[in-house]
Amino acid sequence: MQLNPRQREAVTYIGGPLLVLAGAGSGKTRVITEKIAHLVRHCDYRAKDIAAVTFTNKAAREMKERIHKTLGRQACRGLRVSTFHTLGLDIIRRETATLGMKPGFSLFDDQDSMALLKALTDDELDVDKSWLKLAVSKISNWKNDMRSPDAVLASAEGDDQLFAVVYEQYQRHLKAYNALDFDDLILLPTVLLRDHPAVRERWQKRIRYLLVDEYQDTNTSQYQLVRLLVGERARFTVVGDDDQSIYSWRGAQPKNLALLQDDFPQLRVVKLEQNYRSMERILKCANILIDNNPHVFEKRLFSDMGYGEPLRVIFGRNEENEAERVVAEIVRERFLEKTRYGDYAILYRGNHQARGFEKSLINNRIPYKMTGGQSFFSRAEIKDIMAYLRLLVNPDDDNAFLRIINLPRRGIGPTSMERIGELANQERVSLFSACQIHGLNTLLSAPAFHAVQSFVELIQRTARKAAEPGEQSVHAIRDLIKFIQYEEWLFESSPSPAAAEMRMKNVNELYRWVSDMLKDDDDEALSLEQAVNKLMLRDMLSRQDEEDDGDQVQLMTLHASKGLEFPYVFMVGMEEGLLPHQSSIDEGNIEEERRLAYVGITRAQQRLIFTLARERRQYGETIRPEPSRFLFELPQDDVKWEDSQTKVSHEEKQQRSASNIAALRNMLKKD
Numbered sequence: 167m168q169l170n171p172r173q174r175e176a177v178t179y180i181g182g183p184l185l186v187l188a189g190a191g192s193g194k195t196r197v198i199t200e201k202i203a204h205l206v207r208h209c210d211y212r213a214k215d216i217a218a219v220t221f222t223n224k225a226a227r228e229m230k231e232r233i234h235k236t237l238g239r240q241a242c243r244g245l246r247v248s249t250f251h252t253l254g255l256d257i258i259r260r261e262t263a264t265l266g267m268k269p270g271f272s273l274f275d276d277q278d279s280m281a282l283l284k285a286l287t288d289d290e291l292d293v294d295k296s297w298l299k300l301a302v303s304k305i306s307n308w309k310n311d312m313r314s315p316d317a318v319l320a321s322a323e324g325d326d327q328l329f330a331v332v333y334e335q336y337q338r339h340l341k342a343y344n345a346l347d348f349d350d351l352i353l354l355p356t357v358l359l360r361d362h363p364a365v366r367e368r369w370q371k372r373i374r375y376l377l378v379d380e381y382q383d384t385n386t387s388q389y390q391l392v393r394l395l396v397g398e399r400a401r402f403t404v405v406g407d408d409d410q411s412i413y414s415w416r417g418a419q420p421k422n423l424a425l426l427q428d429d430f431p432q433l434r435v436v437k438l439e440q441n442y443r444s445m446e447r448i449l450k451c452a453n454i455l456i457d458n459n460p461h462v463f464e465k466r467l468f469s470d471m472g473y474g475e476p477l478r479v480i481f482g483r484n485e486e487n488e489a490e491r492v493v494a495e496i497v498r499e500r501f502l503e504k505t506r507y508g509d510y511a512i513l514y515r516g517n518h519q520a521r522g523f524e525k526s527l528i529n530n531r532i533p534y535k536m537t538g539g540q541s542f543f544s545r546a547e548i549k550d551i552m553a554y555l556r557l558l559v560n561p562d563d564d565n566a567f568l569r570i571i572n573l574p575r576r577g578i579g580p581t582s583m584e585r586i587g588e589l590a591n592q593e594r595v596s597l598f599s600a601c602q603i604h605g606l607n608t609l610l611s612a613p614a615f616h617a618v619q620s621f622v623e624l625i626q627r628t629a630r631k632a633a634e635p636g637e638q639s640v641h642a643i644r645d646l647i648k649f650i651q652y653e654e655w656l657f658e659s660s661p662s663p664a665a666a667e668m669r670m671k672n673v674n675e676l677y678r679w680v681s682d683m684l685k686d687d688d689d690e691a692l693s694l695e696q697a698v699n700k701l702m703l704r705d706m707l708s709r710q711d712e713e714d715d716g717d718q719v720q721l722m723t724l725h726a727s728k729g730l731e732f733p734y735v736f737m738v739g740m741e742e743g744l745l746p747h748q749s750s751i752d753e754g755n756i757e758e759e760r761r762l763a764y765v766g767i768t769r770a771q772q773r774l775i776f777t778l779a780r781e782r783r784q785y786g787e788t789i790r791p792e793p794s795r796f797l798f799e800l801p802q803d804d805v806k807w808e809d810s811q812t813k814v815s816h817e818e819k820q821q822r823s824a825s826n827i828a829a830l831r832n833m834l835k836k837d
């Protein structure tokens with residue numbers, strides 16, 4: 167592939183700081199990878215002198231692969247390609263002594279931070295979830311703005327005074343726990359480099375050239391880190407697009423783009439104008455949409471990939487039907503056009519929207535991969551309940567047994583477990599069988615023995631009921647979850663009631679999922695054993711594929727899709743309240759949502775389909791959402807809305823498409 171003249175200029179210019187400012191798909195990331203190769207091949211740089219920073223782990227992985235392909239693995243040794251946070255962690259790890267930290271620190275995620283804040287405030291204040299969230303975000307913002315607790319305490323007014331006190335305590339406790347939160351990963355190295363000239367010099371020598379992708383999403387402390395790392399020599403290239411700035415909620419400052427020019431007067435700016443990713447029509451729609459936002463920088467973007475087909479808008483009856491229709495579309499195209507599953511991406515605003523799509527893909531046996539957001543089956547609560555189900559269908563499943571024998575707690579401790587284990591070994595039977603061996607009572611304490619007995623009875627009783635067809639087995643599972651008081655256990659063991667509620671919602675979802683399989687109306691009802699195996703297989707497959715992007719439909723949030731591209735894209739949930747998100751509507755922050763829509767649209771290479779639901783369940787009630795305002799901002803000549811005829815004929819169409827899928831599936835099976 168030939169670089170165009172502007173790209174070549176950006177790649178070969180190493181005389182001073184460089185900013186590449188250009189729209190989506192114009193080859194900014196490409197410039198970064200080519201430039202790394204150029205530095206190693208033609209300039210006096212070794213791979214280990216170079217660091218490249220991207221925004222997500224996935225993007226870092228992809229970038230590394232691209233460079234490996236160009237330079238070969240060997241030549242890439244020591245090259246740092248990572249996210250800001252990983253780079254920060256790297257610096258912290260090597261500088262624990264200067265930082266006055268004990269080695270072996272732990273990292274706190276948002277949930278941990280919330281739990282700590284709750285513990286700190288519990289005695290004196292009666293705080294609710296939204297207060298805690300506000301506290302977390304205030305503290306995060308202060309950290310991103312590099313303001314220490316002391317500085318905040320000195321200047322805080324009104325409500326902020328209380329938050330400042332909490333910030334100070336929170337920070338003290340983190341230190342006592344030898345723990346860091348997410349924002350510390352940037353803040354600590356930044357402060358360290360700022361205050362210790364010797365350390366700063368060491369790192370400036372270590373990282374002789376710095377490249378930053380998605381520069382528009384850096385926040386103040388990240389920008390300071392960049393400044394400190396590049397120092398006076400200012401050997402760096404940053405690339406970005408102000409129209410794709412979508413992280414203001416994490417303190418990202420698109421104005422950092424302008425700031426760069428002030429801080430580095432010798433900055434060279436290169437603009438790229440050709441988009442090599444998308445068909446012209448897709449690009450036109452993206453450009454027209456984003457024109458509704460005010461602009462600081464003038465940018466043009468054209469494509470000569472051909473005009474392409476119209477963008478489409480598809481309606482689902484409800485959210486389930488929306489997911490079914492997307493999957494039907496994929497199945498149909500794959501059959502008719504011989505496309506690959508891996509060519510499809512389903513993009514949504516929030517992770518909670520993914521569930522229905524996962525379900526529909528699984529039901530149709532379509533491989534998929536979910537990026538970011540935790541996949542359903544890796545959640546602890548799902549693993550717990552799955553372990554119960556596995557034990558019901560296979561009492562000899564020792565792993566399942568071990569997971570749940572004392573969960574929820576029933577007083578069967580490690581000593582008892584050891585004894586049961588020894589007995590099982592001795593008799594060469596499974597743990598569950600060992601629990602039924604005469605003589606176990608002499609090995610365990612009386613309470614532990616009784617607990618084991620009632621556990622065995624519970625499993626046997628439920629397994630008998632669950633082996634009956636349809637309704638009966640569904641009830642058996644429902645009764646089991648109630649009987650073990652799993653919900654109460656979640657509330658006891660979760661960091662917050664909100665977390666417990668969310669986990670219980672997942673459990674209910676799994677329950678609904680299994681029930682549907684057990685009492686399928688079209689004679690396809692599965693036995694519990696079949697259902698459990700199907701789910702397990704799905705789980706194993708998805709784990710196996712965690713690292714490799716095989717031929718799988720990609721599921722991710724719009725935020726996570728930044729920088730990526732796919733031949734066929736579905737932007738789902740195109741409704742007021744979802745995109746733009748309700749909280750942004752309330753806060754009047756539509757511009758950021760529009761940029762998010764722009765990011766989504768510009769991921770598509772050949773085909774783009776928007777979907778939405780006519781009805782959606784939300785907090786227990788059914789709402790009838792309005793189509794997203796962004797759909798109306800597109801040039802309507804280029805958008806084909808699915809005709810919204812009367813409901814009856816609409817449903818007829820649904821049925822027809824459902825029976826079409828069944829037919830297609832049968833044909834594919836024969837393939």
Ligand SMILES: Nc1ncnc2c1ncn2[C@@H]1O[C@H](COP(=O)(O)OP(=O)(O)OP(=O)(O)O)[C@@H](O)[C@H]1O
Pocket residue numbers: 167168169170173188189190191192193194195196197407410441442443728729730731768
């Ligand atoms: N000169 C070129 N000739 C042909 N294809 C190119 C050229 N430059 C880039 N491309 C291709 O265009 C696509 C988009 O490039 P890239 O991902 O680098 O764009 P980007 O500006 O980083 O986009 P985004 O803003 O979405 O991150 C990639 O498939 C890339 O390989």
Ligand SMILES: [Mg+2]
Pocket residue numbers: 194195196379729
């Ligand atoms: Mg990019």
